[in-house]
Amino acid sequence: AQKVTQAQTEISVVEKEDVTLDCVYETRDTTYYLFWYKQPPSGELVFLIRRNSFDEQNEISGRYSWNFQKSTSSFNFTITASQVVDSAVYFCALSEVYNQGGKLIFGQGTELSVKP
């Protein structure tokens, strides 16, 4: 069965610090997708990144970067030079394309608080 674990429930940093949010997943499928979403207090989910199981290249988008390592089943998310606007709950999620009909399963979420 698919499972996503975000061991860090809450993280608090001071502005301009770098912060890494951990994500570990479990799957028996060889074809799957991993996602990161941001959920601000308003509740809507903001899509950050999608990565498929065949693409292990790391990705950088501005201050955001992602490290995908199949060997450790991890898909970690780093924010460089954090800002107050980064404060939100961040979810890592997994979708097994063929075995689970596209169900998207979320980790527990990490609440990031960036203080000025």
Next chain:
Amino acid sequence: GAVVSQHPSWVICKSGTSVKIECRSLDFQATTMFWYRQFPKQSLMLMATSNEGSKATYEQGVEKDKFLINHASLTLSTLTVTSAHPEDSSFYICSAVQFTEDYGYTFGSGTRLTVV
């Protein structure tokens, strides 16, 4: 890009009444939609998978008779919370998946249900 419209954004209802939440895909056909529930400070828990023209598939522990899901067209899925009780108060969010080259999910903005 793909847009999913979810209504209402918030609703307050009396205990014992039923509430219907609508989820519409505005610019694409959504053959499969998912319904999630999120309690405060918790993750998004998948309630059911809604497939157009067929019965919904519920996750373990979700009461089918309490949470009625209808997916009568390719653009509309509805969730009806029947005989609502205060413990049903939660944030409900729908999602449509696109099994295309641009595999991904589009989320509604969510419905905050309060049962008094």
